[in-house]
């Protein structure tokens with residue numbers, strides 16, 4: 001049996017990251033995105049959509065939780081943050097360079113979700129409910145699509161077909177480029193699905209490029 005060293009999660013957790021974290025993960029140049037349409041798939045309680053729209057970037061977020069009330073979302077996100085906060089300091093695969101320590105990471109997550117909850121109330125039209133591997137958008141609707149911490153990271157929860165079908169669907173609604181972060185699992189290993197996607201004839205029209213930003 002494999003000895004697991006990474007973060008042990010029994011579900012996809014409901015945590016949110018800030019605009020600055022997305023900027024670093026995805027190597028975004030915000031000034032070049034002003035006026036562009038961006039889709040944040042699995043946006044969760046991230047503040048990326050709210051903060052980016054404040055900068056003039058037209059972001060739509062997509063996640064199953066957007067069918068729920070703010071109270072119901074909070075009932076799930078608060079305990080998820082608490083359980084990750086309690087265990088993450090013990091995880092040997094976690095890099096602390098940017099986050100410094102679990103308290104600062106928690107501060108960022110709380111900041112992100114506070115901004116999200118406020119924006120979700122004021123601008124509900126920015127938040128579209130639904131689940132991969134289907135997207136309720138028109139072909140080529142977005143200049144850029146981002147997926148943070150759903151695909152690859154959770155490869156134990158979603159099979160190869162889900163990854164392939166989700167990526168094909170994402171590329172249908174995306175005019176230019178999609179970026180997915182991370183391409184590593186929680187065990188800090190490259191996802192085994194990457195070479196399978198690169199070799200899959202169903203994706204032959206796409207250029208699949210792995211550029212792991214060691215954030």
Ligand SMILES: C[S@@+](CC[C@H](N)C(=O)[O-])C[C@H]1O[C@@H](n2cnc3c(N)ncnc32)[C@H](O)[C@@H]1O
Pocket residue numbers: 012013014015016017018041042043044045046062063064065130131132133147148149150
């Ligand atoms: C770890 S959170 C990441 C949130 C955000 N992207 C970030 O990095 O801050 C994972 C999110 O994936 C969402 N999710 C789970 N299954 C999904 C699916 N089939 N399609 C789209 N989103 C899904 C969850 O509701 C949750 O909000």
